[in-house]
Amino acid sequence: MRVLPSPKAVLHRTALIALLATPTLASAQCGGGFQNFVRGLKDEAVSAGYSIKTVNGFFSGVAKDSKVLRADRSQGVFQKPFIEFSRRLISQSRLDRGSRKGEEFDKIFERIETTYGINRGVLLAFWAFETDYGAVQGDFNTRNALVTLAHDCRRPELFRPQIFSALELYRKGDFDPARTTGAWAGEIGMVQMLPGDILEHGVDADGDGHVTLKTSAADALMSAARMLSHLGWRANEPWLQEVTIPAGMDVSASGPAYKKSVAEWEAMGVTPRSFDFAMKDVEASLILPQGHKGPAFLAYPNFDIYFEWNQSFTYVLTAAYFATRLQGAEVYNAGNPDTGLSDGQMKELQRRLQDRGHDVGSVDGILGANTRLAVQQEQMRLGLPADAWPTPDLLNAL
Structure with a gap:
């Protein structure tokens, strides 16, 4: 049964939506003196209907974090090619722990698979890569990180709205501005979700009255599944499958931008490695991350949803591939790719x-x-x- 929010909650939610819809928030009001910037945030929050006590409580002690800016400018790991990157992130230990976590939280994964049609391997892979199954969730103060990145002016349209989402979580009792920590970019919890995504997709899966992504695996996994479903995940469909391509094949139609039905790829000589093709009428892209001499994959429509979570092609492919390994796929054939570029x-x-x-x-x-x-x-x-x-x-x- 759906429980309707109280009138007061509706008022605050309406105020928050109006606040985030304000055009100036997307491009203006960043940079300048940090304290002046914070005063502007506080004034906007009060004008949107938040009490002065709530606003002062949220922003009390806010500070600019130079470590956040350094982290934002040094993401060199995504420059590594797929084979090197995937071997760095995927280990037998992570596979074994993923198997154990799947058994430990079997009931929540069964709920997810029944409710959203999302395979547990997909969520286990995110859980592993984002926080090593919850062990490393980040120690950046989330509020300070968001305010710092919004003030920086590089991507205010992304980070500024998240400040007010965090404020709303604080009003609801699900965010501590002094103690809530996470990744440098403001993501929180075991699967690293931004405050706005927690507000929109958070699920109290363990029934304690709060959405707690830092300490509740049930809340984190169910919330991530709901978010993926909202982004367009096609229930009970595959996402990635390793294949073998014939020598001399025309690969000009490879890449995420080009799609053919699985039957068409099969007619061109593309064959599966670990499992048979399950859906031959579905369109898929041929992915050759290190060229025609390296690994090869068919990427199904659900693969595109990964890019709503992370924009890095290398990260997305590695996460999707790891999810197949957690479901029993064999180690990919690395082949003998041509030398890449420094x-x-x-x-x-x-x-x-x-x-x-x-x-x-x-x-x-x-x-x-x-x-x-x-x-x-x-x-x-x-x-x-x-x-x-x-x-x-x-x-x-x-």
């Missing part, structure tokens, strides 16, 4: 692609979606295997 070479490649009119985003040395697509287009122009994997030969050809 950080300096990758940045030089991005500059040369920009000179040719390609939109690769910032020159950051990360092989993201835009850079991959530009590489593939140049490979086709030059008559090279168009697998979106940049090599020194491609760099020299450009």
Whole structure:
């Protein structure tokens, strides 16, 4: 039975929605003196209907955290290629612990699978990568991190609304501004969710009257499942499957931007490794993270949902692959990929692609979606295997 919130709760929720919908919050009112910035936040919160006592209690002792800014500017781990990155994150110990956690929380996973149709391997993989099954949740003060990142002006449209979501959690008794800690970017709990996502998708799965993602595995897992379902997860469908491609196959249609039915891929000679193809009428993308000589996967529609959780292609592919391992898939065939580029070479490649009119985003040395697509287009122009994997030969050809 759905329990309707009290009139007071409705008032605060309406005020919060109005506050987050204010156009100026997305782009203006960042930078300048930190204390002036905080005063502006407090004034807006009061004008939205929060009591002065609540606002003062939330912002009491708020401070700028320089460690947060350093962390924001040093995310070099995502520059590593898939094979190196996945081997770094996936160990037999993590697999064994995932198996034990699946058994320990079997009942909550059964609820999730029944309610949302999301395989336990998917959530176990997130749980493992985000916090090592809850062991490492981050020690950054969440309120300070959010205020620091909103003040920084790099992405105020992302972080500023999260401040007011945290304020609403504080009003509800589910957030302690002095003691709540998490990741440098403001994520909280065992599966690292932002305050706004906790407000919208949080589930009190253990029935204690609070949504506690830091200490309740049941709350964390059920909340993550509800969020994935809201983002469009297709119930009881696969997300990723390792495949083998035939020698000499035309790979110009590989990559997340291109889709064919599984039956069409099969007709081209693509075959599964661990399990048979279960849904041949569903469209999928052929993913070659390190080119046509390396690992190969078919990515199903649910794979796209991973990018709503994290924008890093390498992270997403590794998390999706680890989820298949937790469900019994074998270790991928690493193959013998062509040598990739160093950080300096990758940045030089991005500059040369920009000179040719390609939109690769910032020159950051990360092989993201835009850079991959530009590489593939140049490979086709030059008559090279168009697998979106940049090599020194491609760099020299450009």
